[in-house]
Amino acid sequence: MSRFRSHEIFHRALELMPGGVNSPARAFGGVGGEPLVIERAEGAYLYDVDGNRYIDYIGSWGPMILGHGNDKVRAAIHAAVDQGTSFGAPTERENHLAELIIDIVPSVEKVRLVNSGTEATMSAIRLARGYTGRDKIIKFAGNYHGHVDSLLVAAGSAAATLGVPNSPGVTAGTTADTIVLPYNDVETLTAAFEQHGDQLACVIFEPIVGNMGTVVPTPDFLAAIRDLCTKHGAVMLMDEVMTGFRVALGGAQELFGVTPDLTTMGKIVGGGLPIAAYGGRADILNHVLPAGKVFQAGTLSGNPLATAAGIATLSILQETNPYPQLDKLSERLMTGLGQAATDAGVAHSVARVGSMATLFFGEGPVVDWDTAAKSDTKRYADFFWGLIDRGVYFPCSQFEALFLSVTHTEADIDATIAAAREALGA
Structure with a gap:
């Protein structure tokens, strides 16, 4: 998966903006490496400047509950x-x-x-x-x-x-x-x-x-x-x-x-x-x-x-009233991710309310900052890049929630679970 144009544009941005970004959440500090530069979005998908497509679980950090470009x-x-x-x-x-x-x-x-x-x-x-x-x-x-x-x-x-x-x-x-x-x-x-x-x-x-x-x-x-x-x-x-x-x-x-x-x-x-x-x-x-x-x-x-x-x-x-469908899709996703982590022998816990959720890499439950901070951020970073390489865009930090939209399909969810299993070695 080529990311040459993203690399080129980001390095130009480093000369123009602090850290090359206009918000630190975009800098990939929690997972390492360089951020992807996005060109467009449609429905449940992001497309970067190198032509790669990703199933998007960020939704502009939450707003795009109806998907991109409704x-x-x-x-x-x-x-x-x-x-x-x-x-x-x-x-x-x-x-x-x-x-x-x-x-x-x-x-x-x-x-x-x-x-x-x-x-x-x-x-x-x-x-x-x-x-x-x-x-x-x-x-x-x-x-x-x-x-x-x-x-x-x-x-x-x-x-x-x-x-x-x-x-x-x-x-x-x-x-x-x-x-x-x-x-x-x-x-x-x-x-x-x-x-x-x-x-x-x-x-x-x-x-x-x-x-x-x-x-x-x-x-x-x-x-x-x-x-x-x-x-x-x-x-x-x-x-x-x-x-x-x-x-x-x-x-x-x-x-x-x-x-x-x-x-x-x-x-x-x-x-x-x-x-x-x-x-x-x-x-x-x-x-x-x-x-x-x-x-x-x-x-x-x-x-x-x-x-x-x-x-x-x-x-x-x-x-x-899309909330029952969003809840159903979110449950399917997080159940599959949890099972993938279990099959891979990875300590984890799943937290979810409706269409916002997190897969924590560490023993649960997570109830406050002290328990969240015990998560294995290195393992999460490896998981994140494993998903990126397989066309899935997750939060670029263990400490951010993921979001679903009404444009996600069961096929998207199943493809994400399959990518997660490969990324975790399940």
Whole structure:
């Protein structure tokens, strides 16, 4: 399989951009080697600049639940382009997308459209602080909420500690009010509330983690977050940038029957174009400028192209309910991958919720960052390249979830399992 053109283009990119990429997730740092340069995509497939085809389990890191190049989404974008790409003024499409989100997501009464998941979480945390008049927040180790300064923190030596920066350029003062706790640990969470409860503005968390691999919350953990936030007057902030419209139409909160105060959304909400949102209780959202005093703005927020793609995507998901089929295909894939690893004598565990999943190379179960970090990343890297050589594109890190789309077929799944068996030597 030739990758000469990818090599050539990437080495030119190294002279133009830091690390040759515009996001570090594309740099293949978790698996080594050089990234593939993609030329086009269609349905469940990616095509690189060397003409190689891959069954795609990235889906642009989640948004492409309808597959690449859905006809109705493309038509909506084309129609919007013909009317203009940006106005810096209100449009009716903003209303339409907001109405869809409010109709679909159980907890959302009002919504504000923004441009990225990072912007959504940053704005929602500011809103939680402005609403409560408090400074401190809780996040969980291994949960990623974008490159917001106050969230780029690592836990200290204690189980519950104020965070310290883990990126140059992030000041200690910026992270001083961020408390980092282990995921799925009710006891430590309860202790943190007992110590800091009257100072906590919010708890931000992924209801299904996708950025240390797929990690599923326990019912007790979700219940504890809700109960403790209510008891202490803190905002429960559910980050559904990844899980929203993915694990169920109404996201993880619909699937688990949990009602947060604020929710962040991204990826699928824009159908592959740059848009995100945060929303929730009206009494909280009414604190955002110009209704309230909490500042947040964006020149391109709610732009016509992204709202058109988002409306088309959410409308299709509402009308077609693809989730049972996605679940069936995902179960078939992960059962086959698990059996391949078993037959190859490879220690592993499988985590899956609907159409997002991870094959961990290590003894399970994986319940938090400490258990995820024990995975054999070298073996995963070998597995990744073994799949690439056989025309299958998996996440370029052990600690990223894979995603299926409605355009994947049983034949794609079976071909992937066969490739995995060869790559593992099963």
